[in-house]
Amino acid sequence: MISEYKETISSFFSVDPESIIAYPASYKQIEGDQIILCKIAGEKKLLALGNGLFSSRLHGEPLPPSLKICPLSHENRLVLNQFLPYTRPSAFGRKIATFGLGDRLGIATPGHIRCFERSSARPVLAQQSKRELDLTGRTYAQVLDDVSFAVFQEGYQGGFGADGDHLKQTDDIKEALDCGYTMITLDCSEKIGKGIEAMTSQQLEQAFANLPADYRQRVGDTYLNREFLIGLEEYRFNREELIRCVLIYGLAIEFVKEVFFDYIQKADHAVDFELSIDETEAVTTAQGHLFVAMELDHLKIEVTSLAPRFIGEFQKGIDYIGNFSEFEQQLKEHAAIADHFGYKLSIHSGSDKFSVFPLIGLYTAGRLHLKTSGTNWLEAIGVIAEKNPKLYRSIHQKALDHFEQARAFYHVSADPSKAAELSSIGDEALADYLTDVNSRQLLHITYGFILGDSRLKDELYRTLSQNEERYYGRLITHIGRHLQLVGLKD
Numbered sequence: 001m002i003s004e005y006k007e008t009i010s011s012f013f014s015v016d017p018e019s020i021i022a023y024p025a026s027y028k029q030i031e032g033d034q035i036i037l038c039k040i041a042g043e044k045k046l047l048a049l050g051n052g053l054f055s056s057r058l059h060g061e062p063l064p065p066s067l068k069i070c071p072l073s074h075e076n077r078l079v080l081n082q083f084l085p086y087t088r089p090s091a092f093g094r095k096i097a098t099f100g101l102g103d104r105l106g107i108a109t110p111g112h113i114r115c116f117e118r119s120s121a122r123p124v125l126a127q128q129s130k131r132e133l134d135l136t137g138r139t140y141a142q143v144l145d146d147v148s149f150a151v152f153q154e155g156y157q158g159g160f161g162a163d164g165d166h167l168k169q170t171d172d173i174k175e176a177l178d179c180g181y182t183m184i185t186l187d188c189s190e191k192i193g194k195g196i197e198a199m200t201s202q203q204l205e206q207a208f209a210n211l212p213a214d215y216r217q218r219v220g221d222t223y224l225n226r227e228f229l230i231g232l233e234e235y236r237f238n239r240e241e242l243i244r245c246v247l248i249y250g251l252a253i254e255f256v257k258e259v260f261f262d263y264i265q266k267a268d269h270a271v272d273f274e275l276s277i278d279e280t281e282a283v284t285t286a287q288g289h290l291f292v293a294m295e296l297d298h299l300k301i302e303v304t305s306l307a308p309r310f311i312g313e314f315q316k317g318i319d320y321i322g323n324f325s326e327f328e329q330q331l332k333e334h335a336a337i338a339d340h341f342g343y344k345l346s347i348h349s350g351s352d353k354f355s356v357f358p359l360i361g362l363y364t365a366g367r368l369h370l371k372t373s374g375t376n377w378l379e380a381i382g383v384i385a386e387k388n389p390k391l392y393r394s395i396h397q398k399a400l401d402h403f404e405q406a407r408a409f410y411h412v413s414a415d416p417s418k419a420a421e422l423s424s425i426g427d428e429a430l431a432d433y434l435t436d437v438n439s440r441q442l443l444h445i446t447y448g449f450i451l452g453d454s455r456l457k458d459e460l461y462r463t464l465s466q467n468e469e470r471y472y473g474r475l476i477t478h479i480g481r482h483l484q485l486v487g488l489k490d
């Protein structure tokens with residue numbers, strides 16, 4: 001289809017015909033119209049041929065008699081969604097392993113899709129937290145636009161999710177659901193009780209006495225003087241332990257109740273509901289997880305997945321930090337609790353935790369959601385280091401200039417001064433920064449400041465557009481390693 005129109009297109013855009021590249025996997029015939037994705041002088045467009053209903057719905061430049069060049073706009077994405085259901089996101093429920101692939105640039109999805117050939121997991125291709133949207137200046141609609149067009153580019157019909165990630169406000173939840181998002185990750189970190197572990201018995205009793213009498217009676221009857229067998233573990237709650245669980249998780253559970261019944265259940269489409277209690281100071285004990293699970297069960301709230309705060313450190317972009325046997329014991333118990341109540345265990349900051357992936361795969365046995373994001377951004381920076389050393393040096397310096405400011409958004413232990421001095425590294429070795437834990441975290445958390453510099457941002461996108469297959473290749477290797485080690489890919 002493209003070859004016979006290259007001359008028409010090249011003269012219309014006054015570009016070299018060789019600069020017109022087609023994505024053959026996107027080609028579709030719909031009710032007599034033909035459509036294909038192509039790149040014209042570096043910019044992706046939809047080419048529609050025909051005068052049928054589908055082509056008539058698309059907004060674009062008509063090239064008589066029947067060709068139309070269409071931008072990858074929000075309006076055209078909605079038309080694509082209407083005629084090609086596989087370009088719309090799906091929910092997957094509690095039984096299918098899923099893998100979150102945050103893409104802060106909106107260009108990684110084709111590479112992500114190629115990772116899932118021969119994988120039992122389904123990709124959540126549209127995933128950005130409110131924090132990421134604020135720092136990149138994107139919207140949930142734009143994130144889903146980018147993903148839907150990439151799904152069309154690849155001709156991928158295996159299904160994908162769209163996660164409104166780490167949402168704390170109901171307005172944001174409503175916006176994501178109205179955009180058609182099929183997963184909501186409710187961040188309860190601001191509702192989790194703080195400093196409860198340090199409270200004295202008297203303080204605990206005083207705080208508990210302030211709660212409604214019927215609630216105190218119910219939780220006392222439910223949890224005290226009883227044993228709970230979950231998997232191979234028996235759990236009990238003495239009075240102090242019960243009150244601590246109530247004071248730590250009680251408000252969070254009220255928030256979950258409001259969101260589940262007022263938003264998730266009332267959505268006009270299926271929604272996977274994830275509960276995130278991972279971004280808290282306090283580690284989620286197995287007993288605390290059991291309390292939350294039993295309270296959700298009592299309230300008839302069905303979560304699809306739950307992300308606890310594991311013992312040790314799940315920091316951004318680097319491997320697990322902590323005691324492996326303690327982590328294994330806690331992971332085993334969390335997985336057993338999740339399995340007992342029928343939902344998936346979710347691993348946040350799941351990027352690069354290679355040393356514990358086999359354990360995670362062993363104890364979750366596919367009942368798992370693994371969430372990544374910044375590591376995909378780092379693979380893009382790796383392409384920049386390989387292909388545009390001058391730009392990389394500017395990005396690295398921008399990151400150094402804003403690292404302390406970026407630490408307000410992310411907990412990292414990186415010390416950039418421990419990484420090699422930029423001026424001491426030759427162009428051919430710049431990509432090695434992406435294997436150093438300190439520079440990985442430096443680059444990982446400063447993305448908002450880097451993309452906030454329009455000169456860096458424009459050149460970054462231009463370099464990645466010129467090297468998109470290299471970017472896809474890095475993602476296939478890197479995310480493929482994640483999938484294989486956690487047992488979700490052969």
Ligand SMILES: O=C(O)[C@@H](O)[C@H](O)[C@H](O)C(=O)CO
Nearest residue numbers: 129131348349350371372373
């Ligand atoms: O950076 C963010 O805000 C998100 O990507 C967040 O970290 C996400 O929930 C995650 O855990 C990615 O690994």
